[in-house]
Amino acid sequence: MNKLDSLISHLEDNELITRAKMLKAIIEKDADLLARFQKLLAHQKAFVQLEYAQSEHAKIARSQYQETLDSFLDTPIVSEYLVTIEEINDLVQTLVHIINSSINAVDTE
DSSP, X not given: OOHHHXXXXXXXTOHHHHHHHHHHHHHHHOHHHHHHHHHHHHHHXXXXXXXXXXXXXXXXXXXXXXXXXXXXXXXXXXXXXXXHHHHHHHHHHHHXXXXXXXXXXXXXX
8 A cells, every 4th residue: 555545545534624525415405405505505606606706796796795605604513514625624734734744855855
């Protein structure tokens, strides 16, 4: 098993990732939660696109996204899912940093 396969195996067994998969499955089984989650993602996408385009409508989109997010965070399962996803993103950023550092160390040798 090479290092990449080992990393993938560790990630597949990671408690955070397992928990996120379980929470996502719960959300997907509940039609109301799924619809609200899809609405949240749509607002987030619109906000990011408008902000990137430096549109004057970005503030409105941000407000809509924040309102949807705030109402959604009242649901414990969703709140936990979003926190778990954020923790996974932090983990991924750490892995990217480690990989980049390793590559840079090899380049400077």
